[in-house]
Amino acid sequence: MPPEIPEELLDPDAVKVVRRLRRAGHEAYLVGGCVRDLLLGIRPKDFDVATSAHPNQVRETFRNSRLIGRRFRLAHVFFRGGKIIEVSTFRANPLDELQDLPSDLLIRHDNVFGNAEEDARRRDFTINALFYDVDTGSVIDYVGGKADLQARQIHTIGKPDVRMREDPVRILRAIRFAAKCAFDLEPQTAEAMKAHVHEIPRCAPPRVLEEVLKLLRSGAARRSFELLREVGALRILLPPVAAYLERRGPEEAERHLRALDALDAHVRAGEIPSDAVLLATLLAPLPREGAPRGPIARAPQPPQQKPAAEDADEELDRQLSELEEQEADPAQAPLPEAALREEAELHDERLGGVPAFPAGADVQPWSLPQDVVAPEIVLGEMVRTARLPRRIAERARMILLAQPVLAGERRRRRSSPQAFVRQSYFPEALAVFELSVAATGRGHEQLLRWQATFAGQQDLSHAPEHEPKRRPRRGPRRRRRSARPAAKQ
Template sequence: MIKGFTRFLQSPGEHLKSLFGTQDAPAGGPVLRIIPREDHPVSRQLFSDSALKVLYRLHNAGFEAFLVGGCIRDALLGRQPKDFDVATDATPEEVRDLFRNSRLIGRRFRIVHVRFGREVIEVTTFRGKPSEDDGQNVAHQSDDGMLLRDNVWGNIEEDALRRDFSINALYYNIADFSIHDFADGVRDIESRTLRLIGDPATRYREDPVRMLRAIRFAAKLDFQLDVETEAPLEELAPLLLQVPPARLFDEVLKLFMNGYGVETYHLLRDYGLFPMLFPETDEAFDELPWADAVIERALASTDERVQQDRPVTPAFLFAALLWGPVQLRQRAHEQEGMAPIPALQAASQRVVSRQLQHVAIPKRFSLPMRDIWDLQQRLPKRRGKRAFQTREHPRFRAAFDFLLLREAAGELEPGLGDWWSAFQKADEHEQRRLLGKVDADPAGSPAPRKRRRRRRRKPQNTPSDS
């Protein structure tokens, strides 16, 4: 049990009656539970100075100001909050007027970013119910129920209903340091349950990315999906095909680069969401027994680096996610008579082109990804100066790590990775010895193609003039 909630949770009925006062929930709306400061462990010391500046300036200007969502959830779970989102009754224009260091962003959802150096505090106006009124204050939906544009302002109760999960509908009031819980989020934190607010099928249709968020939170927080939240996932998974690929790129980074990528990957496959993101990779699993292991090991390595606060690059991760289909296409091209290097390049082009229809990959990541693939052809070729030239390639280290990944996953016989590991650590004398060993026993290194000798034509015997 979370420290500080014992009295609140053991007798919620009587305790809440004493706390609500005259505050009643709107008809059909959320049931508000106000947890006073003495009954919860969330301290202002957990919040960044920048977040507090935004809260106090809004409050002193006469607006309501709450920290909301993940930062409160994480604080209640005993985690250090990192991202601070502020909800207020001030409109985006009023927020912008209060903060010179701010800018309005977004068309689908208009919000304000208040920047303090590298830190950005996101400020949103309370959302209201979709309106049929003419003008700007209106929500637009597609025929499938997806929200295309939503700038409807409302009050805090309406805003709570518009949020996705109960554990994200928790508001910290800077006026009295209480927590406002509109959807039983505290209880769900206690039971480690992830539950959508409202009808799950409707909420997923409004924004299919919520299905990915459900998976991400379940993996990251080690929560169980509520039965009703879980039920429509597999059936509604194809709705993700309507989401712009650029948006899904951002979501994939959140899914796989948050330190819990392996568990996230398992859940995506369990609920049929992975094929919507990487269809050709999913198709390759049946033909390549090692493809799944390559992805798992890449994700495990990424998780370890994230948890150690070491840098990670999406290029390496996408290289692993798409390597299976690249290999299948390369194999098909070679069977048609194409040489290995052109076959790999043609395969890479086809796979990336199809993938971009589902999840966008910016060139700053797709070009290094393709370098990693291309170097897999060069790493076995170590004769003469080739080993030194390959080692000097700017993507060599990533390609070497990828080679080790392939060996560990069972795609390749081990050996080449050990040779390159020894070569990198060796002095000049040892490097010559290793290169000599390749010349003597070129295991794992393709033999050079022999030049075909021209056959000399035999001179024709011409009859002599006589």
């Protein structure tokens, strides 16, 4: 029989990892999202391996590896070009061993080792629990994942009610998979999501924020946002945005969805928006009345009075100019990849049993203002409670601050357009403005002008210098006399 997945579609380095573990006497398979995507005809962004080898045994087998995580030990095997193959040990769900379930099911640890079937059953959804044997070319399915792929539905493994209580972040993951794969939510799974959506704030805020950003960068942000509203999660996750859209009615909500549509088009074209762009797009509908002045504080400040209308241009110009003059401003610093994941020590999405990391004495719960507030206040709360790196929050603030200038609603008095487009945040601000133009149908002329100005600056910065540099003159420049006609004889 031909293999269920053609070998040319498999990552050769991932196959090497599997076969090397097997030669060392361990069981090993490709697992999770890569198997799901290949069966759906989607090119996986990465490949993961599950094995019977314990983390230290994986490290001993691969010299080009290191262990990560304190709560959930994984091995990263490194290859050329920065590629990483993630290797996890088979695990069992610790709750599966209990006869009587406790009232609080939130997973707090997940280092109980098990076998392949136990590892499959402790994962979140059936479509994410498929193993692929690279030697026999067959998919190993302990939980009915292949049938759910055929039915195009998201279905929990085991009782949906128990699975959502174990880890309420699974509600957001179910939404992302349903939106990304264009699947339906299995009815009982959908009911459990609605019943336990209020438990999401019990999970560690950095993990919740990372899942929200994954929804936005999935290429299916619009559908994700619609599902968030359907299950009641938007009111829990982003109360200011939900309240504003409810207050302004369906027309404003549709404009926001069109902006997410435009964002999805960019993602599907292969562009990778920064976290600052994602946050600015998410919070763009919020009015800026009552926004605190100055950079995002480490602790949120009380709202300040909005400047008078006649001073609004001067106030905006002053803030932008001050930010641009501060060379050490956190928004000007380059943003490392996966900054949020590094800050929160989060683990990859494909590991369904990642502990929810509930808030303890040293961790603030997920908490945002319940009514409409300025985006700066929301960003400040994310810095405080969700460990959002301040440089990302500050960059998102600058992006939003630039929008009235790009739209022509405010004018900059202290610098030229050419100086404005040279700022490090300008490309991201222009990207968010482009999404706004796509959503509202207004501002096409301004967008074209700013794009032309930016392109002109790019051309100048890359132009070769053909003429040799002249030595500077010393002393005052002499005035050149014009030649006089000769006197007539």
